[in-house]
Amino acid sequence: MNMPVLSATGLVKEYNIGSGWSGQRRTVYALSGVNLSVDAGETLSIVGESGCGKSTLARCLTSLVAPTAGDIRLDGAATGELRGRDAQRFRRAVQIVFQDPYASLNPRRTVGQSIGDGLRLHNICPRAERRDRIGDLLIKVGLSPDHIDRYPHELSGGQRQRVAIARALAVEPRLIVCDEPVSALDVSVQAQIINLLNDLQASLGVAYIFISHNLSLVRHISNRIAVMYLGQVVEMGDTHTLDAALLHPYSRALFSASPEIGRDRNGARAEPLSGDVPSPLAPPSGCRFRTRCPFATERCAAEPPQLRRVAGREVRCHYAESMLPSMTTNARTAANL
Known part of the structure; x- marks a missing residue:
C-alpha cells in the first residue's frame, strides 16, 4: 500500500x-478531530457550508496555522516539530493557492518577482537561469513570458490566478491546497482554471x-469528496x-440544495436544511447536526456519532444504514464488512 502524500x-x-463585556474568555471550536489523507496524483475535495472549518483546515495542513492538537504527516513523517531545513x-x-487573486499577490512586486521568490528561497535553479524558468512556468499556466x-x-482576475498557480x-510541490481558487472569477474563467489544474495534474502528478x-464542480474534478459540518468530517468517500448514494442527512440536503443537482443522490428530494449553522462557540451535544436534522432522536443528543465505514465510505451518523437505498438487511450487513 502506497504511503499518502499528506495525512491528518x-x-x-x-x-x-x-x-x-462579560469578562469570560470563550473558545471557538474550528476543527474537532478531523482525519483525512491524500495520495499522489489524487484530488480530494472538501465541501460544506460557510463556517464549517474548510479554510481553517487548509491553513493547518499547510502549516500557516498551528493545530491545537492532532498529527499531520508528510510521506509518513510527522510535521509538528519541523525546524530549519x-x-x-x-x-x-x-x-x-488562495481564493482571492486580487489579494494573494503583492501589488508592489512584478509577476517575475512573485514567482521567482520560491526559486530563490529554495535554491531551485541558478540565478542566471531564473528568468527563463519563470517564462517556462508562465507558458505552462497559459500565459506569455x-x-x-x-x-x-x-492583469485580469483569471491571469492573476494563473500567476498564483505558477508561483x-x-x-515543484507534491501537494497543492486550492482554497476556493475559482469562486472569485467569472464562470467562463472558472472553467479555464479548472481545465488548467486538471492538465497540470495529468502532466506533473501533483495532488490537490x-x-x-x-x-x-467538485463532483466533476474529484477522486474523493469529504463533507464537513461544524468542524467535523461527516461523510467521506470516492466520488x-x-x-450513487449519500448516507448522511447533511450531505443529502447539501447536495440536493444545489441548483445544478436538484435532487439528492438517492434520486429523491431531500429535506431542505432548516435554521442556521450553530455557533462554533457552543456546538450542540452529541451529533452536531442534530439541531437541523429531520431524523434526530434522543440518542443523537446524548451520544456523539463516530466516523465509521458504511457501504464503502466513512460516515458520521448513528442511522446511516437506514439511508441506504433499496438494500436488504443482509446486503447492508455485508456492506459494513
Missing part, C-alpha cells in the same frame, strides 16, 4: 477569543486538496460511491 489524524483547532522541505512540498515584468494591477508550481462551494 485527530486534527483539532481551537481559538481563544477576547473576554468582551525540514520545515523548508515541507513548505516546498505543500503549497497553497511577456507577463514577467507586469504588475498585478495590469505554487515553481517549487480542493476546497469549494460549487458542488457540481462514484457518493454519487
Whole structure:
C-alpha cells in the first residue's frame, strides 16, 4: 500500500477569543478531530457550508496555522516539530493557492518577482537561469513570458490566478491546497482554471486538496469528496460511491440544495436544511447536526456519532444504514464488512 502524500489524524483547532463585556474568555471550536489523507496524483475535495472549518483546515495542513492538537504527516513523517531545513522541505512540498487573486499577490512586486521568490528561497535553479524558468512556468499556466515584468494591477482576475498557480508550481510541490481558487472569477474563467489544474495534474502528478462551494464542480474534478459540518468530517468517500448514494442527512440536503443537482443522490428530494449553522462557540451535544436534522432522536443528543465505514465510505451518523437505498438487511450487513 502506497504511503499518502499528506495525512491528518485527530486534527483539532481551537481559538481563544477576547473576554468582551462579560469578562469570560470563550473558545471557538474550528476543527474537532478531523482525519483525512491524500495520495499522489489524487484530488480530494472538501465541501460544506460557510463556517464549517474548510479554510481553517487548509491553513493547518499547510502549516500557516498551528493545530491545537492532532498529527499531520508528510510521506509518513510527522510535521509538528519541523525546524530549519525540514520545515523548508515541507513548505516546498505543500503549497497553497488562495481564493482571492486580487489579494494573494503583492501589488508592489512584478509577476517575475512573485514567482521567482520560491526559486530563490529554495535554491531551485541558478540565478542566471531564473528568468527563463519563470517564462517556462508562465507558458505552462497559459500565459506569455511577456507577463514577467507586469504588475498585478495590469492583469485580469483569471491571469492573476494563473500567476498564483505558477508561483505554487515553481517549487515543484507534491501537494497543492486550492482554497476556493475559482469562486472569485467569472464562470467562463472558472472553467479555464479548472481545465488548467486538471492538465497540470495529468502532466506533473501533483495532488490537490480542493476546497469549494460549487458542488457540481467538485463532483466533476474529484477522486474523493469529504463533507464537513461544524468542524467535523461527516461523510467521506470516492466520488462514484457518493454519487450513487449519500448516507448522511447533511450531505443529502447539501447536495440536493444545489441548483445544478436538484435532487439528492438517492434520486429523491431531500429535506431542505432548516435554521442556521450553530455557533462554533457552543456546538450542540452529541451529533452536531442534530439541531437541523429531520431524523434526530434522543440518542443523537446524548451520544456523539463516530466516523465509521458504511457501504464503502466513512460516515458520521448513528442511522446511516437506514439511508441506504433499496438494500436488504443482509446486503447492508455485508456492506459494513
